[in-house]
């Protein structure tokens with residue numbers, strides 16, 4: 205980290221010793237997993253810098269924004285509409301849920317058999333190590349899976365600014381009406397927090413900013429369709445993860461810059477792995493920073509990941525919001541239409557996700573699919589079997605992995621992934 209941020213962290217109420225310990229582990233992990241890769245695009249230097257300053261410079265920027273009157277809103281889910289946050293001169297940040305922390309403390313509040321993602325959110329709060337949670341003026345919890353919605357009843361005792369957003373579970377007219385009511389209520393809550401009235405002009409601008417960010421990451425994903433893949437799955441995942449933290453305009457510019465570089469690599473036939481390396485699609489639960497376990501195992505087992513059917517990936521970023529409306533009502537309808545297409549496993553039934561996985565496997569020319577489910581995640585584990593069946597009916601080999609954030613199963617996972625890659629070869 206280029207500056208000493210201790211005073212800032214102290215003012216945010218972080219536990220400096222615990223925080224130092226976390227940064228040490230993260231720094232070492234990043235070095236071993238990311239910086240050890242070969243032939244990375246030069247443009248990844250920007251993302252390396254963002255990660256090295258994720259608790260430093262980025263937090264300082266947020267603090268400066270707050271002094272200038274902007275608000276920070278934290279979210280755990282891609283259903284929180286960034287367009288609405290952007291237009292109210294507020295900044296949306298994803299809250300880290302990708303590592304175990306303070307597990308003993310967490311298990312005093314949550315059952316042991318809760319998914320790692322939920323436990324992680326609590327661990328970062330209880331361990332006082334997340335400057336994003338501490339700098340948020342509003343934390344949005346969404347009623348998606350049962351684990352999340354029940355855990356928010358407990359989280360609200362730990363934070364003073366939890367805003368709970370209800371979400372539909374069925375893609376029906378009634379489901380859409382619920383989403384609409386909740387987005388209108390959220391818009392009003394954001395207006396109240398920021399003191400800004402959201403008009404059509406602002407909303408259009410917000411849609412444009414977020415659409416540009418989505419177009420850039422989608423462009424990057426599309427470049428992974430070629431063989432040899434011009435960027436590793438680990439690096440592409442990192443770009444998808446930074447999507448949730450960085451300043452949107454800067455992210456868009458940096459992602460587009462990498463795409464320019466990748467296009468040149470493609471022209472020259474250069475890749476990060478040799479041609480004909482088995483290509484895999486990852487599908488399932490979201491992988492938040494610093495959850496890099498399975499991608500790393502996969503890409504050190506002779507395969508390359510060419511796409512992520514995940515909320516930290518194409519499920520979360522595909523589909524743009526139509527910005528042709530001229531009134532707040534029309535633009536809000538467009539936002540609702542866009543988010544109502546997200547095919548999270550909390551929906552029942554959820555056939556769109558199946559179709560999307562098959563379509564992605566074809567478009568990205570994947571030789572196989574790894575379905576990644578977090579232990580105790582009912583929605584994704586329940587969908588894993590139908591997904592496997594549907595893919596195998598299309599002759600797409602599938603490996604189902606259920607895991608958590610611990611490192612205890614790394615050896616066993618590696619053996620299974622290696623055997624799967626051998627089979628594909």
Ligand code: SF4
Nearest residue numbers: 280281282348515548
């Ligand atoms: S998997 Fe579902 S609950 Fe989780 S971030 Fe995605 S949309 Fe939200």
Ligand code: SF4
Nearest residue numbers: 319321349351489581
């Ligand atoms: S991983 Fe599954 S159980 Fe965990 S929060 Fe997401 S949907 Fe819920």
